[in-house]
Amino acid sequence: MKEIRLTAETRQSTGKENARKTRRTGMIPAILYGPEVEPLPLTLKTSDLAGLIRQEGRTNMLLDLNLGEDKKSRKVIIRELQRDPVTGAFEHVDFYQVSMKKKMHLSVQVFLTGVAAGVKSSGGILEHVTREIEIACIPTDIPERVEIDVSNLEIGDSVHVGDLKIDKVDVLTDLHQTIATVVPPTIIKTEAAAPAAAEAVEGEEAAPAEGEEAAAAEGEAGKKPEAGKKPEAGKKPEEAGKGAKPGGKPGREEKK
Secondary structure: OOOOEEEEEEOOOOOHHHHHHHHHOOEEEEEEEEOOEEEEEEEEEHHHHHHHHHHHOOOOOOEEEEEOOEEEEEEEEEEEEEEOOOOOOEEEEEEEEOOOOOOEEEEEEEEEEOOOHHHHHHOOEEEEOOOEEEEEEOHHHOOOOEEEEOOOOOOOOEEEHHHOOOOOOEEOOOOOOEEEEEEOOOOOOOOOOOOOOOOOOOOOOOOOOHHHHHHHHHHHHOOOOOOOOOOOOOOOOOOOOOOOOOOOOOOOOOOO
């Protein structure tokens, strides 16, 4: 296992205000603790930590931590790394001093390799369900990278925690837990838009609007009865006996 070195210095002042001042100088506040060491405040260069994590591609690694005034290195792991929720900048780091002979519990990332056959040939969708698993091992056996090949997965196939091959490690996560699966492609059904209610159906007369119906009804009620037609019962005709003279019999002329 290769040695990964990092240098830090002890820190005398603590508190939020001092931590902010430390960050403004390009340093990051830290603390070292463990079962066999008293908590010790530290500082280290932010650029050193960022470059190391970028180079290794992980945070769960065994480090040789050298303190400025101490020539003896300490075997530590990064137990917690706090970042700014907006910028992602490092704000604080916890180093845990480990025992080289005792197993420790930690989380490791699971990476997928290859292109699933169900994705390539059938348009399926690969879902990465479990991205981290819990393991137990001695510090020297911490795996550098945990991978699983998904190339043979067809639609409906899955790989599980029990399919992982990790030497010298006790896997604590449920072995039946799904790591990745290929699901069928999503099919979106589209329906033809219904014609607007205001448009008339082709070949038919559009129905009159509510106001137009009321106006038409009023017009019918005010019409005079046509000549030669008997007025409706209960209604008086507007003209009674066309050609009749006042005082005379209807339909007869006076003799001279």
